[in-house]
Amino acid sequence: MRKLLTVCFISINLILTMPMATWANNIEETVTTAQFIEALPYVTDIELKYANALGVNIREQPNTESKILGQTLLNTEFEVIQEKGGWSMITTEDGYAYIRSEYLSDKEVKYSQEDLYVMAHVIAGEAQICDDMEKRYVGSVVLNRVNHADFPNTIKDVVFQKKQYSSVADRNYYREPTENDWLNAKWVLENGSILPGYVIYQSKGKQGKGVYLKTKWHQYCY
Numbered sequence: 001m002r003k004l005l006t007v008c009f010i011s012i013n014l015i016l017t018m019p020m021a022t023w024a025n026n027i028e029e030t031v032t033t034a035q036f037i038e039a040l041p042y043v044t045d046i047e048l049k050y051a052n053a054l055g056v057n058i059r060e061q062p063n064t065e066s067k068i069l070g071q072t073l074l075n076t077e078f079e080v081i082q083e084k085g086g087w088s089m090i091t092t093e094d095g096y097a098y099i100r101s102e103y104l105s106d107k108e109v110k111y112s113q114e115d116l117y118v119m120a121h122v123i124a125g126e127a128q129i130c131d132d133m134e135k136r137y138v139g140s141v142v143l144n145r146v147n148h149a150d151f152p153n154t155i156k157d158v159v160f161q162k163k164q165y166s167s168v169a170d171r172n173y174y175r176e177p178t179e180n181d182w183l184n185a186k187w188v189l190e191n192g193s194i195l196p197g198y199v200i201y202q203s204k205g206k207q208g209k210g211v212y213l214k215t216k217w218h219q220y221c222y
Helices: 013-017 033-042 113-127 132-146 155-159 179-191
Strands: 047-051 057-059 068-071 077-084 087-092 095-100 201-203 211-214 219-221
Touching: 033 077, 033 095, 113 132, 113 155, 113 179, 132 155, 132 179, 132 201
Parallel strands: none
Antiparallel strands: 047 077, 057 068, 057 095, 077 087, 087 095, 201 219, 211 219
8 A cells, every 4th residue: 555645745846846736726615624623523434545636736724825735646545534625634644634625536547647748738739729528529539549550559659640630740739738628638538538439530621531520620530
């Protein structure tokens, strides 16, 4: 069993080097440390959960203005004492700390940090101005290609395959993903493609044998 947060509070220097830290923990909820402490005597069950992202801030108190004690690694294991108002109280070597509940999962994440990084950037490059569904369509084509015999078998190799993604050629791939881009990348990686597996093209016009779906931004073809 991994050390519970002996990851222990990865040096604060990490905060300055992890790009994902900017999109984590920025939704404020009305909940106080006192509320958690008052409820402690009534806690009967402690859950084990896993960090589903890299670079999520671990806080001294359940609010985004409190001191940052450290950051998560992907799949860091935590003892979750209780959850209130979108925050989870976790155990640490020095006592209790708090993390946004949305960044904890019941199961370990099966994708790599590189997969998430590349997926978020290709979504940003291809569909940053688009809605959630369009971003998931873009991510779905990437996953379909990974699973298709005619394309490379990793997300990075699919995205960087020569003359395949315009965002790589025009360097829009390298723009900074928004929080929404990161969340949609995570959603696709955790839930899988929402397009049939044979849909392997995403472009402005028709490709392959036919069009499966046309939106105001792209055509998704097979």
